[in-house]
Amino acid sequence: MLGSGNNFYLSARAGKINSFCFKFSEDSLQVEFTEKNSPKAVVNVGLDGEYLFSEISLSELTVPVASYGSWIRENVFKLTVVPQNMAQYREFFFRFLPKGVVHVTSRAKPGFKDLFEFYLFFVKDH
Numbered sequence: 001m002l003g004s005g006n007n008f009y010l011s012a013r014a015g016k017i018n019s020f021c022f023k024f025s026e027d028s029l030q031v032e033f034t035e036k037n038s039p040k041a042v043v044n045v046g047l048d049g050e051y052l053f054s055e056i057s058l059s060e061l062t063v064p065v066a067s068y069g070s071w072i073r074e075n076v077f078k079l080t081v082v083p084q085n086m087a088q089y090r091e092f093f094f095r096f097l098p099k100g101v102v103h104v105t106s107r108a109k110p111g112f113k114d115l116f117e118f119y120l121f122f123v124k125d126h
Helices: 112-123
Strands: 019-024 028-034 041-047 052-058 061-073 076-083 089-096 102-109
Touching: none
Parallel strands: 041 061
Antiparallel strands: 019 028, 028 041, 041 052, 052 061, 061 076, 076 089, 089 102
16 A cells, blocks of 8 residues: 555565455445555545545554545546555556456556655755
8 A cells, every 4th residue: 555665664564455345335435455464454435536534554554544536437446545644645446347357556656766856856965
């Protein structure tokens, strides 16, 4: 869930999400997931551009997050999870295919390269 820039400093790194479970209600969603070196997490997800807030444990961190999601195509759901007070956030794309197959991709934003360049050119002298 954490971007590589945030996860880099943890001694027991989180990562490699191995399951997701979606629980939709009329105006919100709960997403449960398990991640390496972390207990099961439950993220409250706002729909229609509305953020909802949760607190999850990732490795040795307790992280408050804000999340929202939306259908960007008939079979593609985009989930955005923003760890508060951290430099990166994560976008997940769930593509629901026939026969119950779900293809998941994700990306951290800004990317590690962007964070490194910012640090190199703007923060290093402070």
